[in-house]
Amino acid sequence: MNRTHRRRRHVRLTALTGCAVLAFGLAAVPQASAAHGRGGDQARAVLPAGDGWGSAEGSVTGGAAAGRGDVVTVSTREELATALAEGGDTPKIIRVDGTIDANTDAAGRPLTCEDYAVDGYTLEGYLAAYDPEVWGRDAEPSGPLEDARVASAARQKERVVLPVGSNTTIIGIGRDARLLGATLDVRRAENVIIRNLTFEDSFDCFPQWDPTDGDLGAWNSEYDSLVLYGSRHVWVDHNTFTDGRRPDAEQPEYFGRLFQQHDGQLDIVRGSDLVTVSWNVFTEHDKTILLGNSDGAAADDRGKLRTTFHHNLFHNVNERAPRVRYGQVDVYNNHFRQDAGARYGYSWGIGIESALVAEYNAFTLPRDVAPAQVLHRWTAGTSVTERGNWVNHRPVDLLGAYQRANPDAPLGDDAGWRPELRDRVDHPLVVPLLVDRWAGAGRLR
Numbered sequence: 001m002n003r004t005h006r007r008r009r010h011v012r013l014t015a016l017t018g019c020a021v022l023a024f025g026l027a028a029v030p031q032a033s034a035a036h037g038r039g040g041d042q043a044r045a046v047l048p049a050g051d052g053w054g055s056a057e058g059s060v061t062g063g064a065a066a067g068r069g070d071v072v073t074v075s076t077r078e079e080l081a082t083a084l085a086e087g088g089d090t091p092k093i094i095r096v097d098g099t100i101d102a103n104t105d106a107a108g109r110p111l112t113c114e115d116y117a118v119d120g121y122t123l124e125g126y127l128a129a130y131d132p133e134v135w136g137r138d139a140e141p142s143g144p145l146e147d148a149r150v151a152s153a154a155r156q157k158e159r160v161v162l163p164v165g166s167n168t169t170i171i172g173i174g175r176d177a178r179l180l181g182a183t184l185d186v187r188r189a190e191n192v193i194i195r196n197l198t199f200e201d202s203f204d205c206f207p208q209w210d211p212t213d214g215d216l217g218a219w220n221s222e223y224d225s226l227v228l229y230g231s232r233h234v235w236v237d238h239n240t241f242t243d244g245r246r247p248d249a250e251q252p253e254y255f256g257r258l259f260q261q262h263d264g265q266l267d268i269v270r271g272s273d274l275v276t277v278s279w280n281v282f283t284e285h286d287k288t289i290l291l292g293n294s295d296g297a298a299a300d301d302r303g304k305l306r307t308t309f310h311h312n313l314f315h316n317v318n319e320r321a322p323r324v325r326y327g328q329v330d331v332y333n334n335h336f337r338q339d340a341g342a343r344y345g346y347s348w349g350i351g352i353e354s355a356l357v358a359e360y361n362a363f364t365l366p367r368d369v370a371p372a373q374v375l376h377r378w379t380a381g382t383s384v385t386e387r388g389n390w391v392n393h394r395p396v397d398l399l400g401a402y403q404r405a406n407p408d409a410p411l412g413d414d415a416g417w418r419p420e421l422r423d424r425v426d427h428p429l430v431v432p433l434l435v436d437r438w439a440g441a442g443r444l445r
Contacts, residue, residue: 043063043071043095043169044063044066045064045193046059046060047059047060047193047235047237047276051278051423052276052421052422053275053276053307053328054233054234054274054276055276056421060191060234060276061167062091062168062169062193063093063094063193065091066090066092066093067091070091070093072092072094073095073096074097075097076108077100077101077102077104078106078108080094080162081162089166091167092167094168096171098177098178099178100178100179100180102160102180103159103180104159105159111159116205117148117152117205118148118151119148119151119152120144120145120148121149121152125145126145126209129143129145130145130146131255132211136211137211137212137217138211139211140208140211141210152205152206153205153222156205156206157223160181160202161223162182162184163185163187164189164192165189168192170184170194170197171197172441176198177198178197178199178200179197179198179199179200179225180201180244181201182199183223183224183225183226185229186229186231186234187229187230188230188231189232189234192235193234194234194236195236195237195238195239196441197239197240198240198242198441198442199225199226199239199242200245201243201244201245202223202225202262202263203223203246204222204261204263205261207219207221207259207260209254219254219257219259219260222263224265224266225265226241226266227266227269228267228269228275229270229272230269230272230300231272233274234272234275236266236276237280238439238440238443238444239440240280240281240440240441241265241285241288242283242284242285243262243284244284249343260286262285262286262287263287264288264290264320265285265289266288267289267291268289268305268307268327269290269292269301269305270300271304273305273306276307277309278310278312279438280312280440281313282313282321284315284317285318286343287318288322289309289321289322289323290322291305291307291324291327291354292305292324292325292326292327292354295325295352295379298326301326303326304327305324305326305327305329306329307327308329308330308419309334311426311431311434311435312334312335312439313439313440314336314337315337315339319347319349321336322349323348323351323378324349324351324355325352325354326355327354328355329355329356330421330422331348331358331361332358332360332419332422333360333424333428333431334361334362335361335431335439336362336364336374338365338369339366340367342366344369345373346374346376347363347374347375349378350382350383350384350411351378354379354382354384354415355383355416355417356384356385357384357385358384359385359386359388359389359419360388360389360425361390361428362390363391363392364392364432370401371401372404372405374398375399375402375411377402377406377409382411382412383412383414383415383416384399384413385415385418386398386413388428390428390429399413
């Protein structure tokens with residue numbers, strides 16, 4: 001019997017009702033989500049063996065081997081930037097204490113969008129110059145005000161994008177560690193752990209208007225909360241990602257389109273590989289998670305982007321949970337929860353050469369969201385393995401629902417591989433109890 005079948009014996013698929021559900025939920029407290037370091041120190045935790053793609057080919061240890069002098073506690077943007085820049089690839093542990101606002105100057109004073117603006121950029125001037133009634137709809141903006149927007153955006157980028165190197169653990173202290181307006185950029189790095197942080201409102205002061213984007217045009221912004229770019233062996237665990245103080249629902253519309261100041265919450269792109277994303281909360285966002293940022297990136301991405309998502313909560317996210325190109329991606333035991341009235345496009349986006357396996361997840365959907373909406377096909381000739389998923393406490397054939405609703409855009413039913421690296425698989429009926437209780441920042445055990 002192969003390893004996959006041995007593991008599948010542990011999938012809990014018995015019918016659970018009434019008191020049995022309660023008893024099972026109480027008994028099914030999550031196992032320890034990490035192999036702890038000395039004295040049970042969460043800062044020295046490593047990814048357990050068999051826990052998703054991140055555990056393949058050597059696992060993830062981050063800064064667990066850091067010496068005493070390479071463990072630092074930071075509470076300001078300058079302290080965090082300095083800690084990230086020091087020590088090269090020497091193992092390091094960075095402990096985040098409290099809220100760090102990336103939009104601050106060297107003295108810690110808050111910076112506004114006006115502080116970054118240069119060369120005469122103002123939003124009012126930009127709107128006047130590139131109004132479709134003035135500029136038209138056939139070409140992207142160009143000229144002095146677009147140049148000023150680009151220069152202003154570069155100034156903000158210098159403050160908010162924080163590079164993360166190899167052999168690093170970044171972990172929040174306690175329940176209230178928060179990165180406000182920041183992007184952690186894990187670029188061409190190896191062996192990185194990100195845990196117990198709230199990422200809030202990574203916003204772009206200077207979105208670009210593109211009248212050629214879609215039928216009506218669109219505002220496009222920069223800055224994901226966390227970017228993995230050409231990086232390997234990364235563990236993202238027990239974090240919360242949220243738009244927080246600046247929800248899209250409260251933003252204005254210009255030229256009839258939402259003035260979108262947020263990009264993604266987590267992007268895994270350009271040959272990143274062997275990633276485990278576990279016990280996180282992704283909430284109140286539009287374009288949530290992207291694996292592979294271009295159909296034309298086959299040279300970087302083919303055979304890579306192998307990622308596991310398990311025991312995450314996706315709450316009121318509109319799309320990309322995740323959207324997948326190229327990679328073998330395992331999505332199991334997650335809870336997808338939409339409130340009535342929240343925008344919802346789809347959860348699983350099936351793109352070019354994607355190989356998504358989606359099993360034993362739980363969906364809590366309002367009446368106006370049909371199960372057929374969960375899947376979205378971006379590229380013809382693609383496939384997905386989908387089984388064992390439940391919607392509103394009942395098993396539902398999500399792929400079958402999609403096929404019936406989209407007879408002219410069919411999906412194949414076999415992603416071409418079977419996951420083996422699952423350290424636990426829970427019954428979908430109990431997944432909401434576990435995930436809603438234990439996922440997110442401030443809930444490490």
